[in-house]
Amino acid sequence: MTTILMIEDEPALVRILRSYLEQAAFQVETAGRGDTGLDMWRAIQPDLVLLDLNLPGMDGLDVAREIRKQANTPIIMVTARVEEIDRLIGLELGADDYITKPYSPREVVARVKAVLRRASSIQKRANFLQTGDLSIDLDAHLVSRNGEIIDLTPTEFNLLVTLAGYPGRVFSRLQLLEATQGTAYEGYERTVDAHIKNLRAKLEINPKEPQYVETVFGVGYRFSRSG
Known part of the structure; x- marks a missing residue:
């Protein structure tokens, strides 16, 4: 089963997104802090990371930077930061997609599937x-x-x-x-x-x-x- 690691500190959003992702047949692991999320990424090596930027313990951009130092795990940044510079910084760090809050959970699931399809198609060619x-x-x-x-x-x-x-x-x-x-x-x-x-x-x-x-x-x- 494809594993999604969601690093998000808003419990309500975690519950909603987990429900939608599990209905789409994904296995979902969660972390509420940036530092613990990075530790969990190292431990479980998920297929994709849904990463909030405003996190306690460790900023999401720093989490993305550390992941990119070690692997090419697909990353989708999910954040309330709406400034274009934040989106561009995230992409320059190697994020594969960027979604701003508020968002539709269905859109998040669609973006997850799209990013995973791209990664899969690269492997299959x-x-x-x-x-x-x-x-x-x-x-x-x-x-x-x-x-x-x-x-x-x-x-x-x-x-x-x-x-x-x-x-x-x-x-x-x-x-x-x-x-x-x-x-x-x-x-x-x-x-x-x-x-x-x-x-x-x-x-x-x-x-x-x-x-x-x-x-x-x-x-x-x-x-x-x-x-």
Whole structure:
């Protein structure tokens, strides 16, 4: 059974979301503090983390940062923080999605399923992409440059596969959202910029002069044919 770890300090929300997630056939574990949530993540290695940002014990952003140091577990941040900068910081830390309160529990379940589908589809694709010194093994979910492994989150990996699968083709931000999230959420186009920034920081020798992922100003991004 797929396990969801919910790190949330509002008991009413925990009860509601647990009920909806269990009805969707997920196993749900919960923690009410950031520090205990991080300990629980280490102990049970869940398939996905639903992470609040305003937590006692340890801030949610710090929890996400620690998880990303050790693994690529999909993370959905759930928070009352509505400022765009908070969302972008969360995405830059490697979150796969971001939901603001108040929200529909059904939407949360839908987002959980979408993120898990993306992670699963990455594992199931049977293919291998090679461009210049960059190798992308879709079966093993591995990216390497000159034999050195590059550690990507599921969203970053799916974004790279989408772009590298069609070198030279320009993708708009909405198209990339559709490809990587399954649904193009209006108003979230800038989340792609955050993921691209993360991807370049890991992929490019010099992120300020990208060799692989190029910006097409006013349109979106493309993967360089020359790589």
